[in-house]
């Protein structure tokens with residue numbers, strides 16, 4: 393009855409009707425009676441309200457997975473950015489992209505040799521003599537082609553006499569893509585352009601020297 397008293401004290405139509413001694417009849421309309429679903433819902437709601445407890449529903453795996461995945465990705469990226477202040481600056485400055493997928497995920501037809509070699513070029517850790525010498529694995533850093541040139545990535549791509557034929561094809565392809573000498577290999581790779589990547593990977597696959 394409290395609700396009805398509130399009606400009368402709020403100066404609404406019911407209050408005015410009461411003032412002029414109009415008869416008012418309040419009727420409860422049993423709209424939910426006889427409908428099983430509604431009655432069950434009412435009973436459940438009443439029981440929950442009285443017990444004061446809330447049932448914790450289990451969260452489906454699919455809902456929580458994307459949240460965890462996103463958290464892992466952002467924590468990884470934060471870690472990489474922090475690490476790049478001391479280590480891998482060359483790689484970070486040229487190649488780093490805030491992307492959960494590796495660069496080669498866009499290139500479906502690259503073989504393993506090309507992917508591994510390009511990864512090595514990107515991080516400046518190849519199997520060429522200059523790098524192996526730098527890590528004190530072998531004594532000489534010089535290429536067999538002339539016995540006096542450092543066998544590094546620039547030498548193999550643009551100078552080594554052992555790769556002349558393969559280089560001709562690479563240079564011709566780069567020229568047709570509007571790139572001309574002197575070439576900057578890492579800058580070309582960083583473009584992640586399909587034609588450039590396939591031209592470079594074709595050179596890598598054809599030369600005898602493993603990068």
Ligand SMILES: [Zn+2]
Pocket residue numbers: 535536537538541543547551552553554
């Ligand atoms: Zn050489």
